[in-house]
Amino acid sequence: MPAPEIDTGPYDLLIVGGGINGAGIARDAAGRGLKVLLVEQDDLASHTSSASTKLIHGGLRYLEYGEFRLVREALIERERLLAIAPHIIWPLEFVLPQKGSPRPAWMVRLGLFLYDHLGGRKKLPATRTIRLDGDAKGDGLKPGMGRAFVYSDCWVEDSRLVALNALDAAERGATIRTQTRLTAAHRTAAGWRATIEDADGARDVDARVLVNAAGPWVGDVLGKAGSARNDRGVRLVKGSHIIVPRLYEGGHAFLLQNADRRVIFAIPYEQDFTLIGTTDLPWAEAPGKAAISPEETRYLLDTVAAFFSRPVSEADVVWSYAGIRPLYDDHAANASAVTRDYVLDVDGDEQRPAMLSIFGGKITTYRKLAEHALEKLAPFLERPGTAWTAAAALPGGDIAGGDFDAFVTGLERTYPKLPAALLRRLARAYGTRVTTLLGPDTATTPADLGEDFGGGLFSAEVEYLVATEWAKTADDILFRRSKLGLHVPPGTAERIDAYLAKPSA
Incomplete structure (x- = not known):
């Protein structure tokens, strides 16, 4: 979607941060008729929100820390999100081996019983028990693994979830500006005056409410807002993942329990790979781009070696990524035990315009977080509107009956000359919006x-992402709007950047 010119406002909300929480609040607010400006210093989802384990889940391990409210809310949201975005979210079975578990089987089974019932599960199957040595779901594991529990959660294309929330917000009237940062803000009689800066320079805008959804930079934004209260703590925790060639057949994932009580996921990834993660390490440096450490890589590889029969070494790691999670500081001694719940801090009253700062949270609960945020801000808004997002499909998610396979079959009939694998990938990325990208011509061929960039990426898709989803660089396209960076030949990023530099792109 072409970037509209920024007017000076006043906006109802100025949102700082283009991760999942900022985009979710922008969507909800715009749908209520509020005037919204969202600014993001880099690309949408360029940090924490594209560095997740890519799950829509209740968080089974959070039950161990007594996070019942969070788990219940997340489980309820799991099925809501599956319904409104069936193209980028789908069910995924998890196999949880018990051999060598630091938790007794009765404790795990009790946790899974609660997991099955806390959120009013309707669509996903209940937990069951299998013997790994005699079941196809044990293929690839070392022999003698014994019994395992099988439960269900959902997969999500995390960075696409952010882009689609931003797209829906923009289509409902919000102004979304990437590569634009907040440099200063101060209260006025009517609200906030903020200075924002992009490649064209700095300008001032006015807003009734300032929303600090800056993730790891939440403290930095507080520092730029004069007279803002800064008595909430954020605790930065790094989580890292590795991608290796596929370790096993089947569409299921594994939840692996280490002797130190940490759990590690092994998840099918991009058809040809397995995603392994995540770690939990305190992060004491300034927020920014994080990278996996050699120690984290070795920890994840050691976990793989303990469970899988195929040897894996550092040479097998085809890609890795790390993200900094901005968790609310509840003073837990162990980084793994720090709460994943969110805290919404409103600094304002009848005399002082409000600033909402977001601490913590997880991708699964972003939609509910946005609802709660707007509830808290209602007293500061002239027309706060009402909640509406629980059943409203995200762009491309209006697939009849949520039946993705039937939708793909229909596309294959409409575009018989396009490869089935290409159509399925495009359907996963864009849902019903795929016809906008491809056009209505039934004779369409590759x-x-x-221009064919390799890996199933063509210039028509590049141009769609630039025009519609704020993509500006090869990295935006290859690793956030998609994960095609794992499939394209060497030199593709340079070819795309050269293509984007052309006036016609």
């Missing part, structure tokens, strides 16, 4: 999609 050659009609423009």
Whole structure:
């Protein structure tokens, strides 16, 4: 979507941060008729929100820390999100081996019983028990693994979830500006005056409410807002993942329990790979781009070696990523035990315009967080509107009956000359919006999609992402709007950046 010119306001909300919480609040607020400006210093989802384990889940291990409210809310949201975005969210079975578990089987089974019932599960199957040595779900594991529990959660294309929330917000009237940062803000008689800066320079805008959804930079934004209260703590925790060639067949994932009580996921990834993660390490440096450490890589590889029969070494790691999670500081001694619940801090009253700062949270609960945020801000808004997002499909998610496979079959009939694998990938990324990208011509062939960059990426898709989803660089396209960076030949990023530099792109 082309970036509209920024007017000076006043906006109802100025949202700082283009991760999942900022985009979710922008969508909810715009749908209530509020005037919204969202600014993001980099690309949408360029930090924490694209560095997750890519799950919509209740968080089974959080039950161990007594996070019942959070788990229940997340489980309820799991099925809501599956219904409104069936193209980028789908069910995923998890196999939880018990051999060598630091938790007794009765404790795990009790936790899974609660997990099955806390959130009013309707669509996903209940937990069951299997013997790994005699079940296909044990293929790839070392022999003698014994019994395992099988439960269900959901997968999500995390960075696409952010982009689609931002797109829906923009289509409902919000102004979304990437590569734009907040440099200062102060209260006025009517609200906030903020200075924002992009490649064209600095300008001032006015807003009734300032929303600090800056993730790891939440403290930095507080520091830029004059007279803002800064008595809430954020605790930064780094989580890292590795990608290796596929370790096993089947569409299920594994939840692996280490002797130190940490749990590690092994998840099918991009057809040809397995995603392994995550670690939990305190992060004491300034927020920014994080990278996996050699120690984290070795920890994850050691976990793989303990469970899987296929040897894996550092040479097998085809990609890695790390993110900094901005968790609310509840003073837990162990980084793994720090609460994943969110805290919404409103600094304002009848005399002082409000600033809402977001601490903590997880991708699964972003929609509910946005509702709660707007509830808290209602006293500061002239027309706060009402909640509406619980059943409203995200862009492309209006698939009949949520039946993704039937939708793909229909696309194959409409575009018989396009490869089935290409159509399925595009359907996963864009849902019903895929026809906007491909056009209505039933004779479309791959050659009609423009320049072929390899890996199933054509210039028609590049141009769609630039025009519609704020993509500006090869990295935006290859690793956030998609994960095609794992599939394209060497030199593709340079070719895309050269293509984007052309005036016609």
